[in-house]
Amino acid sequence: MSRVQYRSAPLPAGRTATALEITPARAGWKYVHFAVRQVAPGKPWRDATGREECCLVLLRGACRVEFDGTTATLGPRADVFSAYPHAIYLPPRTTFRVVADELTELGDGRAPARARFEPRVIRPEDCGYEIRGGGNATRQIVDIMPPGFPADRLLVCEVFTPSGNWSSYPPHKHDVDRPPGEVKLEEIYYYRFAHPDAYGFQRLYNGREDKTVTVGHGDLVLIRSGYHPFVTAHGYDAYYLNVLAGTRRSMAASDDPRYATFRAWPPPDP
Numbered sequence: 001m002s003r004v005q006y007r008s009a010p011l012p013a014g015r016t017a018t019a020l021e022i023t024p025a026r027a028g029w030k031y032v033h034f035a036v037r038q039v040a041p042g043k044p045w046r047d048a049t050g051r052e053e054c055c056l057v058l059l060r061g062a063c064r065v066e067f068d069g070t071t072a073t074l075g076p077r078a079d080v081f082s083a084y085p086h087a088i089y090l091p092p093r094t095t096f097r098v099v100a101d102e103l104t105e106l107g108d109g110r111a112p113a114r115a116r117f118e119p120r121v122i123r124p125e126d127c128g129y130e131i132r133g134g135g136n137a138t139r140q141i142v143d144i145m146p147p148g149f150p151a152d153r154l155l156v157c158e159v160f161t162p163s164g165n166w167s168s169y170p171p172h173k174h175d176v177d178r179p180p181g182e183v184k185l186e187e188i189y190y191y192r193f194a195h196p197d198a199y200g201f202q203r204l205y206n207g208r209e210d211k212t213v214t215v216g217h218g219d220l221v222l223i224r225s226g227y228h229p230f231v232t233a234h235g236y237d238a239y240y241l242n243v244l245a246g247t248r249r250s251m252a253a254s255d256d257p258r259y260a261t262f263r264a265w266p267p268p269d270p
Helices: none
Strands: 005-007 017-022 033-039 045-048 052-067 070-077 087-090 095-100 104-112 120-122 129-132 139-145 155-161 185-193 200-205 210-215 219-223 230-232 238-246
Touching: 005 017, 017 219, 033 052, 033 095, 033 185, 052 139, 052 155, 052 238, 070 087, 087 139, 095 104, 104 238, 155 230, 185 200, 200 219, 210 219, 230 238
Parallel strands: none
Antiparallel strands: 005 219, 017 033, 033 104, 045 095, 052 070, 052 087, 052 095, 052 104, 087 120, 129 139, 139 155, 155 238, 185 219, 185 238, 200 210, 200 230
């Protein structure tokens, strides 16, 4: 397996900086570009989307995003565990500036776009949610840019997994383009935990390789192919931000047939 795990760099206090950035070239794939940005008060961050569409997800703080003569306010959000997300979608060929009202962190997901859709501010009340699974496979999905969102490639959601629970379960994959049952998607998992000692495990496997990585706060895992379930350690609630992109805007995936019966709840007797 190629490298799958990346760790965030420590962020300097009071400065605008990038904790982590994975370009398509660095990842060795075609679509998903992801970064975590810190923006400090009095030190705006300026950028342009170029040929990519972009979704900025507020991880903590409060800020204003200025673009095309418009100002959008994101936040406040104390952290990912205490409030629903604020986000903004920016199309290709958009120059923008982020001005922080307090120390702010943003997840910055991008993908090359063939069409230009309208910018859109995404408020907490705009985000759909779903309680998925049951028992110790219960987790909450919060949609930021689901398949029905007007965009070209990007798909974005947040997942909250309670202490000791499994998530992305039953194990599923999306590495073959055979709609409607499965589409080929690149995906990142960007993890956050409330406690510095917290950790979880993500398994990555296919017919050729099988690897398990230990993830902590600020870690990122690339999903290039294969099945990819996750479990968080007892005592520690987990958060991850998923950014996906491929040739189709669909979340269609195939379950590992050995565990597919666990999609129903309660599961049937073995």
